[in-house]
C-alpha cells in the first residue's frame with residue numbers, strides 16, 4: 001500500500017537523487033545490467049520520475065545528448081563504487097559512510113559481512129522521503145543501516161559521531177554525485193574532515209564533475225535543473241590537490257571505466273592535452289581498485305572518478321603533514337611541529353588501550369603506557385610551566401609521576417596530558433625563542449633550549465611507548 005500521505009515531495013538539490021534513481025531503474029531493467037537496484041524504480045516513481053514516462057523535452061539534440069552522457073556516467077560510476085565497496089569490505093573494513101546518500105540503496109542490494117554498519121548521511125527531507133518509500137516496499141537492510149540527517153556544510157562529524165561512527169576503526173567513504181553541488185570551500189572542508197575521521201586502512205570513493213562540465217551545461221541550466229545547481233568540478237590537478245590534503249589519489253576516466261565494463265563509448269576523444277604531469281603522478285600510486293593501469297586523459301575525458309587512501313593515520317595526519325611542511329619553515333615553527341608530532345604519537349600509542357593494559361608492568365622498571373603519559377604531563381608542566389612560574393617543579397614530582405593510582409584511567413591521563421600540552425603552547429606563545437627564564441640548576445634557560453629538550457625527552461619516551469605497546473598487543477611504529 002502506498003505510504004504517500006506524509007511523503008515529502010522532491011525539491012531543490014535532493015530532487016537530483018530521484019533522477020539518479022530513475023537512471024538506475026532503467027539500468028536495472030536492461031538485459032545485462034552492470035548492477036541491479038530493485039528499489040530504484042520505487043524511488044523514481046514515488047518522486048514523479050517514472051522511467052516509463054517520457055522525459056521532459058530538451059532544448060535541442062545537443063542538449064539531449066549531453067543528458068544521455070550524464071545518465072551513462074551515473075551507471076558507470078555506480079558500478080565503479082560498488083566495486084570499491086566490495087574491495088574495502090574484502091580488506092576487512094566494516095564501517096561504510098555514504099555522504100549525500102540520496103536514494104542510494106546499497107544497504108539493501110549489496111552483500112555485507114556480519115557487523116557491517118552503514119551510515120547514510122543526507123539532509124532530513126530526502127531521508128524522510130526515502131524512509132516512506134522503504135516502508136511502502138517493506139524491505140530490510142542487509143547490514144546495520146543508520147541514517148544521519150544533517151547538512152554536510154554544517155557539523156556533520158558531530159552528528160556522525162553521535163550516530164555511532166567509530167573513527168578509530170577504518171571506514172570506507174562514498175561521495176557519489178555529491179561534490180558537484182558543494183562550493184569549493186565546502187568540498188575542501190569535507191575532505192579534510194573525512195581525512196581526520198579516517199583510521200588506517202580507510203578508503204574513499206568520490207566523483208566530481210569532469211573539467212569543463214559547468215561551462216558545457218551552462219546553456220541548459222534552466223532554473224531548478226540539476227545543472228543549475230552544479231558549482232564544483234575536478235580541479236586542474238586532482239592528484240596534487242588531494243595530495244595536499246593528505247590523500248593518495250587514483251583517478252579514473254569515464255571512457256576507460258566504461259570500456260573496462262564492456263560499455264565502450266562511441267564519441268571521439270577530445271583533443272586538448274591534459275596537464276603533462278598527470279600520468280606521472282597517477283602512476284606513482286598502486287591501483288587500489290585492482291582495475292589495472294590506464295592511460296591518462298585528454299580534456300573531455302578528464303578523470304572524475306577518484307579513489308583515495310589516507311596517507312597517514314588520522315590522528316597523525318595533520319601533525320605529520322605539519323612536520324613535512326615545516327621543512328623550510330622558521331626555527332620556531334620547525335621545533336613546534338616536531339614537538340607536536342611526538343606529542344600526538346604518544347597519544348596515538350596509548351589511546352584505545354584498556355586501562356588494565358596501560359597500567360601493566362612489562363619491564364623491570366616502572367615504565368608503563370599510563371605512566372609514560374602521566375610522567376610526560378608533569379614534564380610539560382615543569383618545563384613550559386617555568387615560563388609563567390619560575391618556582392614550578394617541586395622536587396621529586398617527576399619521579400612520583402610514574403606511580404599510578406586507581407583514579408588514573410587512560411582517558412583521564414590523556415585528557416590531562418592534552419590539557420598540559422595546550423597550556424604549554426599558550427605559555428610559549430608569549431615568549432620569543434631567545435627569551436630566557438630562571439632555572440634553579442642551569443641557572444637560566446631559553447625557550448629554544450626548552451623546545452629542544454622537550455623534543456628529545458618526548459621522543460625518548462615515545463620510543464618507550466612503542467616498545468611497551470609492542471609487548472602489549474604487537475602494534476609497532478608511529479602509525480601502528
Ligand SMILES: C[S@@+](CC[C@H](N)C(=O)[O-])C[C@H]1O[C@@H](n2cnc3c(N)ncnc32)[C@H](O)[C@@H]1O
Nearest residue numbers: 014016017100101102104122123151152176177
Ligand atoms: C545527485 S544526488 C546523489 C545521491 C547518491 N549519492 C546517489 O548517487 O544515489 C546528490 C545528493 O547529495 C545531497 N546533498 C547535496 N548537498 C548536500 C548537503 N549540503 N548536505 C547533505 N546532503 C547534500 C542531496 O540531498 C542528494 O541526495
